Amino acid sequence: MQAIKNDVEIKGAYKQFGSNVVLNGINLDVKQGELLTLLGPSGCGKTTTLNLIAGFLEADEGDVYIKGKKVTKVPPYKRDLGMVFQTYSLFPHMTVYENLDFGLKLRKVEKSEKEKKIARALELVKMSGLENRYPRELSGGQRQRVAIARALVVEPELLLLDEPLSNLDAKLRHELRTEIKRLQKEIGVTTIFVTHDQEEALSMSDRVVVMNAGKIEQISTPTSIYNHPDTEFVFNFIGKSNCFEGKIASVESRKISVQVDHDIAHVDVKNIMGSDKACHAGDEVKLYIRPEKIHISSVQETSTSREFHKAKITQLNYLGTSWEVDVLLLGKPLQILTPAFDSSWQPGSEVYVGWNPSDLMLIKK
Incomplete structure (x- = not known):
């Protein structure tokens, strides 16, 4: 049996909304255990790419593979992934504990096991002791930590983060991006991070995918992207010039x-x-x-x-x-x-x- 080298593969993805071509035949491999960032200006196709992987969108052409399995037609709830959005998306009428418990209930995890998983997830994001609070009683940074814990508690094979820090102030963004990087390395979950913030991308990622107008301009390490850009767009978009x-x-x-x-x-x-x-x-x-x-x-x-x-x-x-x-x-x-x-x-x-x-x-x- 052939070994699976990549956790995620996108092959020839093309997506059009009306007359607007959002993805123009992109190919992308995501390695097992890496934190890969999709970086680019608004409208470049990075969130569309993430939504193809999540199953919220289907490409007009091309396919998506997760763990070597073709999932192009597989619905999101069958893809074994955790997702964190820009807007937290917590259930306001549920406590922190209940928010984390929601996904475990759907998976029919036993009560004793659930308690261990929830305690572990809250410990990872430094939110232990706040299980009984409601989202309205938490700060923005705390709510985003809960959203991350909720995604991690189900132990997904793949973690997708869509601009999760953009609603936070600069100091909190810096603190949380450090925490996300620590968590990702500690757990080892393959992670795809979407951002338009160059500093976030360069400081957090194993590799960065720079996108522009539905195409991939360059895929490389942060140092290579910054010091050895392949194109004029990458040089101008990353940093000052x-x-x-x-x-x-x-x-x-x-x-x-x-x-x-x-x-x-x-x-x-x-x-x-x-x-x-x-x-x-x-x-x-x-x-x-x-x-x-x-x-x-x-x-x-x-x-x-x-x-x-x-x-x-x-x-x-x-x-x-x-x-x-x-x-x-x-x-x-x-x-x-x-x-x-x-x-x-x-x-x-x-x-x-x-x-x-x-x-x-x-x-x-």
């Missing part, structure tokens, strides 16, 4: 020289985004670089690894752990994030900015 336009002056074995106005920037040949990797002199290109990858100094520095250019400060913003410095370089705005600060910097001050060629990303226009 600066962009320059230029024309290739020359192509060598290890670097590409790009004419940007009257200056030359060098790019590592490994840092070409997009499907067309063949670059030639005269090609019009865009250069991208992250704000935190740029070094700023009051004096011209000599460095074998960095290229420095003269710039002028236009604005300074203090962010607590870093400074956001806006400069004008080659007549174009550039944003820099730096932990260091020179008291002589003021709007209008001339500075030198530099970067490593390996931190520049290139894509053909």
Whole structure:
């Protein structure tokens, strides 16, 4: 018998609502025990993908497999999964205990076993002792913990989380995403998490699926998604970025020289985004670089690894752990994030900015 390598597989899923194509032939594998995040802007198809896996929607074309079994026509209640929604979806007339007991009753679990499972689930989400409270007596964070416990108490093979933290304040979101990651690793349940929040996706996931307009742009680890994006969309959607336009002056074995106005920037040949990797002199290109990858100094520095250019400060913003410095370089705005600060910097001050060629990303226009 062939071993099952993936807990979930989507093959060629196509979904259309009216004239709007929501999923355009996506293929996706979810590995056993991993936390996989579907990330993208509103309307990109991530929630539709989750609903296909849950069984709330059926694809116009394509199939869904769970544990190697085709479940395309199988109703949600027969798919052995737990789901947590954005809006908690707790029964308001039931206590915390009764909310958790609901799914166990449907599965006809014996009373003594139910009590153990409920106690364990509440302990996992740090809600022990609140069994007799009603949802209205709980904070938003507590209600979401109960919703997670209710999904886990039935010991599902698959846990689906649809924007579960978006209704919470920033501090509570940070706290709960840490808890979800801890829980997922402790229990080992395969988990699919949907969010539009890049920080959530990068901090929680084993792998991230970046979606756009019904297609998958890239699937990779958080570090690869951030540092080695496959497409221009991924680079722009994840984190902040600066962009320059230029024309290739020359192509060598290890670097590409790009004419940007009257200056030359060098790019590592490994840092070409997009499907067309063949670059030639005269090609019009865009250069991208992250704000935190740029070094700023009051004096011209000599460095074998960095290229420095003269710039002028236009604005300074203090962010607590870093400074956001806006400069004008080659007549174009550039944003820099730096932990260091020179008291002589003021709007209008001339500075030198530099970067490593390996931190520049290139894509053909």
